[in-house]
Amino acid sequence: MKPTQDPHPKIDGIRVDIEALRRLSHECRPSNCSVRKSCCKTYEVIVDNGEMSDIIGAMPRAAHYAKGILQDGDLVDPFDDADDADACLTTHEDGMCIFAWRDRKGAILCSLHSAALDLGVDPYQTKPKTCTLWPLYLIEGDAPRLTVQEDAYAFACNKPATGIPVQLDPGVSEILDAVFGVAFREKVGRLIARK
Numbered sequence: 001m002k003p004t005q006d007p008h009p010k011i012d013g014i015r016v017d018i019e020a021l022r023r024l025s026h027e028c029r030p031s032n033c034s035v036r037k038s039c040c041k042t043y044e045v046i047v048d049n050g051e052m053s054d055i056i057g058a059m060p061r062a063a064h065y066a067k068g069i070l071q072d073g074d075l076v077d078p079f080d081d082a083d084d085a086d087a088c089l090t091t092h093e094d095g096m097c098i099f100a101w102r103d104r105k106g107a108i109l110c111s112l113h114s115a116a117l118d119l120g121v122d123p124y125q126t127k128p129k130t131c132t133l134w135p136l137y138l139i140e141g142d143a144p145r146l147t148v149q150e151d152a153y154a155f156a157c158n159k160p161a162t163g164i165p166v167q168l169d170p171g172v173s174e175i176l177d178a179v180f181g182v183a184f185r186e187k188v189g190r191l192i193a194r195k
């Protein structure tokens, strides 16, 4: 009898939902956000202390794009309390993140990302980890599990891959490289190729 394969094998201490990652095809296209659902208007973004410092550091440049983070010439406090240790990003009344901005064509972009590019810094150092990770999602806990956000396919930038892919989608690979590193992504890729 063939042994049942673990659907969530552990890689570097993280249980990975291999099938969910295998099925996902992702390409961030901000122009879609002008007419369709935008991730920057959908979720509460929780940030820890380290991320708060990085965000504050990028704010003077981000204010060139997201005018809402300036009030009477001063930078606003962009954080609401989430719990004792963490905070969440403030949103506008319509739910849009305070750091989002629209270009001339209506595309919704992240001012922390734009600021990082201007400053020659890796954008993944200024953006919250949950934003970089989306549409993937890390369920924290004693045994953290990496999977795909439940409603990911409601957004135009995500679609199910055709057939049974034997390699990671390039958009998903880029996310894993940015958040967990190349070695982690290669281990995930090997498991996907093996099935």
Ligand code: SF4
Residues within 6 Å of the ligand: 039, 040, 041, 045, 089, 097, 098, 099, 100, 101, 109, 110, 111, 112, 113, 127, 128, 131
């Ligand atoms: S920080 Fe940037 S990527 Fe994250 S929700 Fe706000 S605008 Fe979007």
